[in-house]
Amino acid sequence: MLFLTRTLPLVIAFSCGVLAIAIYYVPHSAAQGMEEKLTLWLRIVAAFAYFLGLYSLLNLHWNRIRQHQAGWGYSVVAAVGFGLMFFFAVINDGDGPFAPQAKQGAYQWMFDNVQVACASTMFSLLAFFISSAAYRTFRARSPEATILLVAAVVVMLGRVPIGAYISDLIPEAMLWLLSVPNLAAKRGILLGVSLGAIGTALRIIFGIERSYLGGGEE
Amino acid sequence: MKALDIDRRIIFIFVFLGVAIPLMVDFTLPIKPTPPVIAAYDAFEKVAAEKPGSTILLSFSYGASTAPEMQPMARAVLRHCFRLGFKVVAICLWPDGVGLAESVLAEVAEEMGKKEDVDYAFLGYKPGTIAVILNMGQDLHTAFPVDSKGVSLAQLPVTKNIHPLTDFSFVFDFAAGDSIEFWWIPYGQEKYRFPFAGGCTAVMAPDLFPFLQSGQMLGMLGGLAGAAEYETLIGHPGQATEGMRPQSVTHLIIIAFIILGNGMYFLSRRSSGQATG
Numbered sequence: 121m122l123f124l125t126r127t128l129p130l131v132i133a134f135s136c137g138v139l140a141i142a143i144y145y146v147p148h149s150a151a152q153g154m155e156e157k158l159t160l161w162l163r164i165v166a167a168f169a170y171f172l173g174l175y176s177l178l179n180l181h182w183n184r185i186r187q188h189q190a191g192w193g194y195s196v197v198a199a200v201g202f203g204l205m206f207f208f209a210v211i212n213d214g215d216g217p218f219a220p221q222a223k224q225g226a227y228q229w230m231f232d233n234v235q236v237a238c239a240s241t242m243f244s245l246l247a248f249f250i251s252s253a254a255y256r257t258f259r260a261r262s263p264e265a266t267i268l269l270v271a272a273v274v275v276m277l278g279r280v281p282i283g284a285y286i287s288d289l290i291p292e293a294m295l296w297l298l299s300v301p302n303l304a305a306k307r308g309i310l311l312g313v314s315l316g317a318i319g320t321a322l323r324i325i326f327g328i329e330r331s332y333l334g335g336g337e338e
Numbered sequence: 339m340k341a342l343d344i345d346r347r348i349i350f351i352f353v354f355l356g357v358a359i360p361l362m363v364d365f366t367l368p369i370k371p372t373p374p375v376i377a378a379y380d381a382f383e384k385v386a387a388e389k390p391g392s393t394i395l396l397s398f399s400y401g402a403s404t405a406p407e408m409q410p411m412a413r414a415v416l417r418h419c420f421r422l423g424f425k426v427v428a429i430c431l432w433p434d435g436v437g438l439a440e441s442v443l444a445e446v447a448e449e450m451g452k453k454e455d456v457d458y459a460f461l462g463y464k465p466g467t468i469a470v471i472l473n474m475g476q477d478l479h480t481a482f483p484v485d486s487k488g489v490s491l492a493q494l495p496v497t498k499n500i501h502p503l504t505d506f507s508f509v510f511d512f513a514a515g516d517s518i519e520f521w522w523i524p525y526g527q528e529k530y531r532f533p534f535a536g537g538c539t540a541v542m543a544p545d546l547f548p549f550l551q552s553g554q555m556l557g558m559l560g561g562l563a564g565a566a567e568y569e570t571l572i573g574h575p576g577q578a579t580e581g582m583r584p585q586s587v588t589h590l591i592i593i594a595f596i597i598l599g600n601g602m603y604f605l606s607r608r609s610s611g612q613a614t615g
Contacts, residue, residue, distance in 0.1 A: 144529075152476060159473050160480070163466030170465065220487040223440060231402070231437040239402035247588065251353045252346040255595040259603050269600070273593055279540070279563050281367035282586035288370075295372060303547040310519075310548060 130327045137325030178202070205230055271297055349595060356591040360583035367582055371567040374550055378510075378535045378557025379418070379571045385508045385533060386422035392507035393425040393500055397522070400514030401434035404539050410578035411537045411565035412442045412512050418572045420450040420457070425496045427506070429482065430463040431470060431517055440486070455489070459496040462486035467517070468525045475503045475530045503530045511536040518546060523554050537564060 140158065143151040181195035189195075205227065210217045213225025222228070260266040277283035278294020323329035371379075385392065396416070400408045419426050428443055430436050443460055452458055461482040464470045473481035478500050479491045491497040500506065509532055511522050518536045527534040533556055538546060540561025549555040559568055562585060565578035 155472060156476050156480060159466070159469040162469040163464065163473070166465040166467070166469065223444070228437060231434075232441070235434070236402040236405050236438075240404075240406050243403040244406070247357075248350045248353050251588075251592050251595065252349045254592050255344065255349055255599045258596045258599065260600055261603075269596065273596065276589045276593060279561075280586040280589050281369045281563075281566075281582050282590060284370045285367060291370060291372065298544055298547055299551070302544050303551060306545055307548040 126330075126333060129333055130330070133332075134325055134327065137321065201234075271301075344595075352591050352595070353588055356588040357584040360587045361580075363583075365583065367586055369566050369570045369579060369582060371571050372564075374558040374560065375564050375567040375571065376557070377550070378537075378559055379568065381533060381535055381556040382415075382418055382422060382424075382508065386424065389507045391423050391425065393427060393496060393505070394419060394508040394510065395503070395506040396426055396428045397431055397509070397511040397517070398428060398435040398439040399431045399517035399521075400438070400512055400539075401432050402438070404514040405438055406581075407539050407562050407565075408512055408514060408537070409438060409442060410562065410576055410581070411559055411568065412439070413446055413576060414565055414568040414572060414574065414578065415510060415512075415537065415559070416442060416446040417450065417574055418568070420446060420452050421572070424508075426458040427461065427478075427497060427500065428458065429461045429470075431467055431521065432515070433463050433465070436463050436486070455485075455494050455496060457496070459491075459494050460486045461491070461497075468521050471503075471521055471526045472529075475526060477501050478503070478505075504532050506532060508532075509534045513538045513542065515542075518542075518555070519549065523549055527554055540564075 139154070143155045143158070146152075178199065181198050183189075184192045184195040185199070208225065208227035208230060211225070212219055212227065213222030215222050254272075258265075258269045258272060260269055274290060274293050275297055277286065278291045278297075283290040283294065320329065324332065385394070396412075396419070398412065416426065426443075428439050430439055440460060443454075443458060446452075447454065447458060454460070462485065464482060466473075470481050478497065482491060484490055485494060485497075491500075503509065503526060509522070509526065511518050511534075513536055518538060522534065522536070526532070535555055535557040536546070537559035538561070540563065543558065543560030543564070546555060546558055546560075550558055559565060562578050562581045566575075566582045569575050569579050
């Protein structure tokens with residue numbers, strides 16, 4: 121059993137990891153052919169993940185409705201919304217489920233007038249909360265906080281036309297902030313994240329990191 | 339300290355009015371394009387001059403929530419591409435980008451008298467993100483065997499001669515997530531080496547400056563402001579330009595509240611210092 125639960129997954133992880141790295145860099149046609157096959161499999165697995173997501177979503181909302189948990193009415197809306205969109209996708213403007221997607225019809229109408237409107241509204245609400253948060257948090261309590269405050273004001277003004285209307289120096293200062301200190305910090309973070317990801321990948325490939333095997337006792 | 343605690347609903351009302359009034363009152367603000375946007379515009383112009391009538395790829399990696407910010411950008415870039423005479427192939431790497439991409443393509447193509455399958459093709463959505471890009475790097479026809487209407491890519495005039503990603507003279511990604519920095523650059527541009535630029539939401543733009551400096555991105559449109567600058571460059575003001583009015587006023591309101599907050603903070607510190615002293 122130890123072979124099946126530990127050794128075999130480690131061998132598979134090692135072989136696939138080394139193979140995936142090798143074929144990425146080897147330009148030989150055999151390696152490229154294998155990369156094509158592997159990426160196709162990856163896409164198929166990714167497509168099946170949608171079924172898993174769908175099951176998880178519906179199961180979560182069904183349990184909330186069944187147990188009358190707080191806010192279960194919203195779960196009804198989510199389930200009905202899914203049912204309607206699914207129904208219209210199957211009807212597909214009268215062309216049936218396997219015909220190419222219709223460009224008009226109820227599905228597209230629901231997408232344009234419900235999903236886009238609701239999702240955009242949710243995202244737009246951020247403007248209100250950011251304004252309130254900016255008022256409360258941007259305080260010149262220390263030299264560092266003052267630098268952050270001044271940089272934020274310059275970027276906020278420089279990103280909109282009114283900044284250039286006040287002074288041409290504001291957009292230039294904004295660009296300098298983004299192209300020099302921001303760039304240096306972002307590059308440092310990006311390098312750190314990438315090195316961390318490489319380190320974690322190598323730990324998994326060489327079997328040092330085994331938490332993905334489950335069990336928890338190790 | 340109590341004076342500092344303004345009810346947040348008061349701030350919300352000011353922000354609401356800052357958005358609503360400039361939308362109703364028409365006034366113009368001069369829009370000055372910034373270097374990253376000019377660089378993206380110049381990159382398209384350069385490719386059009388070097389390879390006239392060539393085919394470019396537009397990738398729609400955004401969804402419904404960011405449509406107000408990204409749709410004007412997509413519209414402006416597409417107008418420029420059609421005006422330069424490019425053949426356009428559009429794909430989606432986000433599932434809910436399909437409806438948005440279709441509507442932008444149909445709208446701009448009709449406006450500019452372009453025909454589907456001849457001047458542009460829409461290939462729809464495929465799951466797999468980086469795997470799709472790697473597949474396209476080898477052969478577009480493997481990644482997308484048929485277009486969104488089920489027609490084989492080998493039969494479409496726009497795509498029949500396009501195979502690896504390098505057959506495209508330019509690739510542009512509209513991103514609302516990490517598709518530029520974690521999908522297109524490491525698995526597309528770095529591996530297969532093609533001219534690449536992108537447009538993204540305003541919050542993401544600072545993250546992409548390292549790629550501009552390294553030359554991995556030839557240009558960048560950041561948020562609605564970037565779209566407005568692009569509309570100015572192509573001489574076709576649209577929704578993004580209109581959106582600069584409320585955005586400018588709202589930014590001023592936020593700055594005014596920050597100044598007010600700091601003023602009251604210093605006053606309260608002074609008064610508490612006097613009380614303890």
